[in-house]
Amino acid sequence: MRYAQYIKSRLLIVAAFVFPALVSINGCKSTATASATATAPGAIVTDDAALAARVKQALAADPGLRSLPMSIATYRGVVQLSGYLDSDVQIQEALAVTGGVAGVHTVSNDLHIRPK
Structure with missing residues (x-):
């Protein structure tokens, strides 16, 4: 009888750890992203690295x-955009x-005028 209680308590402990793990694994299932399908026709779909490179190139050209x-x-x-610039004119130009x-x-805009 004592052995049966021991086994029941061990099974209960194992179930207490396994059940939450199984439930949380279900939350890790990947789903299709809607960003590519939600864009309007003709909209430019780009990744962030390419966009950052184009912005840097445009700022370097000025x-x-x-x-x-x-x-x-x-x-x-x-x-x-973040950093410290010399004037408000530079900030407005960078934003434009x-x-x-x-x-x-x-x-x-997280650009600020550099303190003097």
């Missing part, structure tokens, strides 16, 4: 922005150039 230290981060067409790049949906 003589007034070429040598300025800016960080560029992209996520699904949203480009975030970035917004003109194909594939950019939104520009997030």
